[in-house]
Amino acid sequence: MTTSALVTPISLSNDLLTGAEWSPSHTRDLILLSAEIKARPGRYASSLTGKFIALIFEKPSLRTRVTFDVGIQSMGGSVVFLDHTQASASLGARESIADVARNLDRWVHGIVARVYQQKVLEEMAANAAIPVINALSDKFHPCQALADFFTLEERFGALRGFKLTYVGDGNNVCHSLMYLAARLGVHLRVATPHDYQPAPEVVADSKRVAKETRAKIELMTDPREAVAGAQGVYTDAWTSMGFEAEGEVRSAVFRPYQVNAELMSLAAPDAVFMHCLPAHRGLEVTPEVLDGPQSVVLDQSENRMYVQKAILHTLF
Ligand code: CP
C-alpha cells in the first residue's frame, strides 16, 4: 500500500501510547496485518512463543482484558495480570511508577496498561525498554480506534474519504479516532457540546496530518448537521471512567447528543452505528439503534482481538 509522497515518515516507536506514534503508512500496514491475522490466525500461533506480557489494569474492563489475554495466548505468549482496580492497591502507592516499570523491564517482554492518567503510561515507557501499550487512559484509546477503522474497512473497503461522524464527549475514544482518521484519510466530523470539545493539541496534530493525507477533521456542536450524510455514526459514554462525579451534569448537557432513530435517519441509508462499549441504553444511544440492524458494535468488539494481535506482532 502506498502513501502520499508528502507524508513525513515517522519512525516506528516500540510503544503505542497515543496512536500518533505511527505514520500514515504504518497505520495502514497495521490494518492490513489485522486482516491477514484474522484470515490466517494459524500463521501467527507462535509469534509470541516464550514471551511474557504484563497486563496492568487500574480500571475495569471486559473487552480489552479478554482480547489481550486470549490474543496473547493464541500467539503462544503468556500473560501476567496485575490488578490495580481497587483503591487499596492503587498503582504507584507501594512504589513509584518508575520503579514498577524498571522491575517489569527485567522480567517480562512487554506491558499493556489501562490507567487513569496518560502521564503514567509515559512514565512507564520512559523507564522500560520493553514495549508499553496503552489499553486506555484518560486521553487515548488507540487499540479501540484501530479496531474501529479495521471494522469499517472490512465492511466498506478502502477508508480514504469515508464519512464518519462522532457524536458526544470529546474524550479518549474521540481523540484516538481523530488521530487515526487523520492518518487513514477519513473525513471525520466531531459534534460535541461547546465545553466538551476534544483537546486542542489533538485537534492541531490531527489537522496537521490531515493536510498530508487529505483526511478532513471538522469540529461542530450541532449533532444533526454533523450526522447528515454520514456513512458511520459513532458515540461513546457521556461519563467516562474517572469522571463519575460529573455524571449528573453530563447527562443533562449531553441529552441533545443522544443517537436515536431520528438522528440516524439523517445519515446515509446504509450507515452503520458504532460504539466502543460498554453502552448505556437510553442515555447516549437508544436500544433500537444499539441493538438494531445498523449496529456493528459486536464486530468492533471482535476486531479488538485482531488489531491487538497485529500490534503485538509488530512491536515484538
Ligand atoms: N471498549 C473497551 O475498551 O471495553 P472494556 O472497557 O470492556 O475493555
Ligand code: NVA
Ligand atoms: N470513554 C470510555 C471508554 C470505555 C471503553 C471510558 O473511558 O470510560
